[in-house]
Amino acid sequence: MSKFLGQFTNHLVRYATWLPPLICFNNYVAQVTFISGPSMYPFLNPQYHESLRQDLCLVYKMYAQQNLDRGMLVTFRNPDDPDKITVKRIIGLEGDMVRTKPPYPHEYFQVPEGHVWVAGDGDKSKDSNYYGPISIRLITGRITHILSPWNRAGRVKWWEHPVHRNGDVNAGN
Amino acid sequence: MSGGQFGGLIGDLLGHPFRTVIFAGKFLAFTHLFFEYGIQTAPAQGPSMLPTFELLGQWLVVSRRHRFGRNVEVGDLVAYNIPVDENVGVKRILGLPGDYVMLDTPGRESQAMIQVPQGHCWIVGDNLAASRDSRYFGPVPLALIRGKVVATIKPFHFQWVEKNLFHRENRSPAN
Incomplete structure (x- = not known):
């Protein structure tokens, strides 16, 4: 019995030492995560109103704040709630003039330096139209692949979104 | 596990390059996480926090347990990711969500005030004339706060940071 306990502890300690590298990998290289909520409907969670199943996505975290482009799906810490990570699509880069949607007080807005304008694809989205x-x-990563469900699995082709293709920053709104 | 005349860890690593690399990687990851989630030190520079911090040559001890504005109070010194560029700054928190703060520098003509929005804080440098802070880029999301400055280190001199805006007990202005 004591021999079993000894071996067990030995294995436990040995596996536990892999925890820091694993956390670092998740923080800085890539992470697999479930998407909750309808804000990216119909691109992510298209069946949010008929199923509890959530899309499984790959979040690529290296150089997350560099080479951002319109149409990309990014994850970022919610400006209203620092403990929440949110997924939205980039609509406008710094300097762009974007056309906003209702809750926002001005109809047109120029994105200031160091900022981006993000919005969800769906109607039920709390995005830059709420908090600017x-x-x-704040950006922590970008969604590069959908892993599950199988019929939509594959690379996220963000460059095919009208916001990017037309170079028209109003197209997403 | 073979060890030769060495026992323990040294014996495990000696003559096993692959094992050594793995061990070094794990150790680096562990220390990195300690600096990321525990305590971090960084040099302070720039005039924006005079006279609290000196212009050069002082190091700050930052408690990363207060990252994302956890348990910070008005009057705390925080290190934060500057929202408009790629650097890290140190400023004092003057307002937390719900607080009313002055938009402009005291003494200027404008007396306008705003309420700090949900999930944000208002940070201002101690040296008002030479500080780029919330008066310039507005309220800062708490998610950009890296940690709270708890102490300063100069060569051979360690000093805890005292919060001197308020008495801790009654939160009324000092003096």
């Missing part, structure tokens, strides 16, 4: 442009420093 977000700082690039």
